[in-house]
Amino acid sequence: xxxxxxxxxSGTIQQAINHARKSQILFKTQVQGxxxxxxxxxxxxxxDTYRNALQANAKAVQEELGNASALMVSVGMxxxxxxxxxxxxxxxxxxxxxxxxxxxxxxxxxxxxxxxIVRGVDREAAKNIDAVAASLLVRGDAVEKDFxxxxxxxRRSTAQxxxxxxxxxxxxxxxxxxNVVLLVRVIDTGMVALVGWHLRASAWFYVALIVxxxxxxxxxxxxxxxxxxxxxxxxxTYAGLYIIAFDxxxxxxxxxxxxxxxxxxx
Numbered sequence: 001x002x003x004x005x006x007x008x009x010s011g012t013i014q015q016a017i018n019h020a021r022k023s024q025i026l027f028k029t030q031v032q033g034x035x036x037x038x039x040x041x042x043x044x045x046x047x048d049t050y051r052n053a054l055q056a057n058a059k060a061v062q063e064e065l066g067n068a069s070a071l072m073v074s075v076g077m078x079x080x081x082x083x084x085x086x087x088x089x090x091x092x093x094x095x096x097x098x099x100x101x102x103x104x105x106x107x108x109x110x111x112x113x114x115x116x117i118v119r120g121v122d123r124e125a126a127k128n129i130d131a132v133a134a135s136l137l138v139r140g141d142a143v144e145k146d147f148x149x150x151x152x153x154x155r156r157s158t159a160q161x162x163x164x165x166x167x168x169x170x171x172x173x174x175x176x177x178x179n180v181v182l183l184v185r186v187i188d189t190g191m192v193a194l195v196g197w198h199l200r201a202s203a204w205f206y207v208a209l210i211v212x213x214x215x216x217x218x219x220x221x222x223x224x225x226x227x228x229x230x231x232x233x234x235x236x237t238y239a240g241l242y243i244i245a246f247d248x249x250x251x252x253x254x255x256x257x258x259x260x261x262x263x264x265x266x
Contacts (some may be wrong), residue, residue: 006146009075013140016071020133023064027089027129030057031122034096038114042105051100058093061129062086068132081135085128092125134198141191144184145243182220185239189213192246201253208249212242 037050069082099117104110189209196205219238223231 017136019064019068026061088125088128137195144188
């Protein structure tokens with residue numbers, strides 16, 4: 001029952017991640033569309049084409065963020081970041097619309113004139129949209145960790161099986177259980193890498209991640225070569241250390257980039 005709930009939860013979060021990532025892609029397309037409009041909008045027909053595309057992309061971004069927010073509610077995640085992203089994107093659309101009122105196709109300086117009004121205004125919305133995707137990726141990674149911990153706790157070698165008690169070894173077989181845990185670790189590592197990518201992590205973050213995965217891989221092969229309660233316990237221990245180590249390297253990466261600010265109320 002618990003594993004089915006985790007599977008459903010993971011699937012819902014993945015859907016939310018997909019919506020958030022689509023909103024990122026559509027937003028970048030919208031920003032590029034705005035540049036195209038400024039540069040190539042001197043012709044009336046081209047102006048209408050690019051303006052319509054800009055409005056369509058803006059609407060699609062709002063829809064994707066709204067879908068992500070709704071799914072976040074369904075899994076009990078706070079939606080404050082999604083609401084901020086939606087509001088900041090709506091504010092940006094208003095700036096774009098106001099700037100277009102000052103766009104004169106006959107003015108040879110139209111690009112420079114309007115560009116001064118909107119230069120850099122997309123950064124806040126981009127940051128907020130990225131924050132939604134990053135939060136979902138972190139939540140998805142946490143769910144994968146929970147699954148990995150449960151899998152490790154329920155995985156037993158044949159010698160440890162208890163009559164009447166189900167375990168992954170009984171369900172999947174001695175090696176099948178280890179394969180399931182390894183698959184979870186591969187997915188988990190991929191999720192962590194995506195988190196790092198969205199946070200723009202430095203190279204050492206990925207090096208540390210690869211090293212941690214290799215340690216778990218070594219434990220897996222040790223279990224396959226010599227299947228004993230000791231090797232099963234070692235594999236479980238390495239999986240737990242992976243989770244702890246990931247939290248540490250993520251904390252170091254965040255602190256190195258943003259520092260630590262302590263506030264005390266008086």
